[in-house]
Structure formats: C-alpha cells, structure tokens
Amino acid sequence: MHDRSLPVFERLDLLEWRLCRQVARLALYRPILTLFRVVSRLGDWPVWLLLTLSLPFHHVQGGWLMLEFGLAAGAGALLYRALKTRLCRERPFITFTTIQCTMPPLDRYSFPSGHTLHAVLFASLTAQQLPELAILVTPLAMLIALSRVILGLHYVSDVLAGALLGLGLAEVAILSLESLRPAGLPDDWQTLAHGWYRHPLHPLYLKPTALTPLQADQALVTLDTTLDWQRPSLSVHGKTHPIPRRQVWMGDAGARYRYSGSLFEPAPWRPMAWHLGELARHAINRELSAQPGQERHIDQHFNSLLANRYADGNDRMGWHSDNEPELGDRPIVLALSLGRERPLRFKGHPRSPYAQDPAFNLWLPHGSLLVMGRGCQDRLHHALPPRKLEGVRISLTYRQLLTASR
Known part of the structure; x- marks a missing residue:
C-alpha cells in the first residue's frame, strides 16, 4: 500500500479545493445538512438492499434480477476498495482544513466515491430492467453523489470517477449476466x-x-x-x-x-x-x-x-x-x-x-x-x-x- 497519494492527485487537489469548499458551505444551512445526511445514509446500503429484495414483486424474472444486482454490487465493492487502498487520495477535509467535514467518514481515503459508484450502478440497472422505477432511483442516485461533496467527504473528481465506474459495471453486468440466461428463452419467462x-x-x-x-x-x-x-x-x-x-x-x-x-x-x-x-x-x-x-x-x-x-x-x-x-x-x-x-x-x-x-x-x-x-x-x-x-x-x-x- 502507498503511504502517500500519487502526484496527479496532489495537482487535482489544488485545482478542486476551492470548488469543493464552496459546495461544502451549503452544509451550513441546517435543512440542507439534514437532507444530505439522510441521503448519504441511504446510500450506505439500506435503499439498495430494499430495492434488490423487492425485485420479485416488480418483475416476473425477479430471482434472476436479484442475482444480477447482487453480483454487480459485490463486484463494485471489491473494485472501489481495491482502488482506494492503492491510490490513497486523502479526503478533502484532511488535506484542506478550510473544508468542513459534516459527517463521519467510513475511512481515510476518497478516490473513487463508493457511494456514487453503487448509486449509479443500481440506477443504471434499474433503468435497464425496471424503467418504471427509474423516475425514483435516478434522482436519488444524483442526490447521493452530490451529498458526498456537500458533506466534505469527496472531491468532485472522486464522484465523477465513481459514476463512470458504476456505469461501466452496469453495462458489463447487463451484457455478461444476461448471456448466462438460455439464448432461446423468451424474456418474459x-x-x-x-x-x-x-x-x-x-x-x-x-x-x-x-x-x-x-x-x-x-x-x-x-x-x-x-x-x-x-x-x-x-x-x-x-x-x-x-x-x-x-x-x-x-x-x-x-x-x-x-x-x-x-x-x-x-x-x-x-x-x-x-x-x-x-x-x-x-x-x-x-x-x-x-x-x-x-x-x-x-x-x-x-x-x-x-x-x-x-x-x-x-x-x-x-x-x-x-x-x-x-x-x-x-x-x-x-x-x-x-x-x-x-x-x-x-x-x-x-x-x-x-x-x-x-x-x-x-x-x-x-x-x-x-x-x-x-x-x-x-x-x-x-x-x-x-x-x-x-x-x-x-x-x-x-x-x-x-x-x-x-
């Protein structure tokens, strides 16, 4: 494991800190702080677990979709943990004391945003498999991504990287896991x-x-x-x-x-x-x-x-x-x-x-x-x-x- 972040992150930190400080100042308003704390807590795991468990009630292939969502989420967790512990970009409030952290972090490092990765992953899978729920899940994913910057836990680039990784994992999950289903079997079985x-x-x-x-x-x-x-x-x-x-x-x-x-x-x-x-x-x-x-x-x-x-x-x-x-x-x-x-x-x-x-x-x-x-x-x-x-x-x-x- 590296004991310090890569030089590219040091340059990015200097470029982003002013923007992150401005966004984090929104947390000075109590209603905004309360809202985004709740949103961030939902992104820990509860809402995604409930979504996955509810799939059999929304789709005739609910068992198959539970497998797809679960395996994709597991792959996402392994990927972002591996990147965090190897790239070692410290959170913005650690590097810059002018950025206030308004929620206890899960660990020291910030790149990429795991909350954003999973929010975008689940939103993408939902839009593909259950489009009628996308109108609820997509705005929630956007709020979760925004909450990570407002609460002083991530840089904007952490969130963007997490979103891109979530999109990529969703695409891989849809293509690879669907290929395991018998090719000649109609989709509605x-x-x-x-x-x-x-x-x-x-x-x-x-x-x-x-x-x-x-x-x-x-x-x-x-x-x-x-x-x-x-x-x-x-x-x-x-x-x-x-x-x-x-x-x-x-x-x-x-x-x-x-x-x-x-x-x-x-x-x-x-x-x-x-x-x-x-x-x-x-x-x-x-x-x-x-x-x-x-x-x-x-x-x-x-x-x-x-x-x-x-x-x-x-x-x-x-x-x-x-x-x-x-x-x-x-x-x-x-x-x-x-x-x-x-x-x-x-x-x-x-x-x-x-x-x-x-x-x-x-x-x-x-x-x-x-x-x-x-x-x-x-x-x-x-x-x-x-x-x-x-x-x-x-x-x-x-x-x-x-x-x-x-």
Missing part, C-alpha cells in the same frame, strides 16, 4: 428454482439442462441406434400420407393409442427410455415441491411414450394438441429433447380465450425438459415447423394413458 423457467401465463415449464451433456449424448446415440424407427401413414382431412418424421410408440403392455385414424400397439419399454422418463418425472416433482399450489405431483410413472425422430430441419410436426380422450382431462405431457436444438412453436387453441394471442417460439436445447402442465392442451396448440437446420433431433414425449384405445 419467470425464473424458478433448480434451473427451471415458467411461462408467465400458461402452465409451461422448461429446464434447459435437465440432463448433463454426457447423459444427453449417451441417450441420443443409444436411442437413435437401437429403436425400431417407423414411418407410418396417417389420415388427415380424408387423405392418407406418411408422416414427415419417424416415430416409435412405447409403453406398458396394453397401452394402445389412437390418433389421426391409426391405432398404435406399444413396443416394450427400453431401459434407457424408461430411465429418462423417471428422471424427468422426479425433476419436475422436485420443482413442484418448491412451488406449492402450481401443480399436483406426478405420483405414478408415465405408462407410455411417443418418440419422434427428426432427421433434419425438413422433418416436422403439424399443429395439434395432445388432448385425445385416452389421456383424460387436462393431461400432463413431459417432453425431453435430444440432439439438434429446434424451436417448438405455440399458439392459442382456437376454442380457448387465447385464440387471438400472438404465437411464440420456444427453443429446446439438447438435454432439455419441457413440461406441458395441466390445462396446457386446452389453451395451446403446438407444432415443430420445418427449418433450414442440419442434424438429428429426437423428442421423447411421456404421457399417462388412462384408458387404452380400441
């Missing part, structure tokens, strides 16, 4: 516990990393090479044609399934497919335990599975809902995605109140788990439209047949 996300309106849950990369790779290779993939013909609008993908219907004995005019007898469970279904069921049950009242637990194993193989972006699935009578009322469907990431597209069910809502895409990464919860099939249609993409994708959709088809 709510962050839940254990790596889950939830649609703000519909019972759709997504865990982008339900499987480890090794688990996902092994599952893709095993199922792609061992299942007896078929391309059956289905009747749609009175016409019969082969489906634009390959599939396997698998499940418990007797789990027959009929759709689009065809009856499918289940192939016996493969160990890998069974294991993945149980892994997915336990994963969503763990999340439901942390979200009481959202959905009921899935107590029984899924007795059937429709596996679809898309060789490339030309293979596709048309608009539909998984609402066959055999699945019962408001069924739950679990969908594990393996291989090439592709977007599943959703739109309002034509007979639902959401029929006129805009359609949206949900990209499903390799090893991700999508849960279409109770009521989802009544609200939404979904499809896998063609895309100019290379690479195999396998979708494993687990369901519970209540009655076998005949």
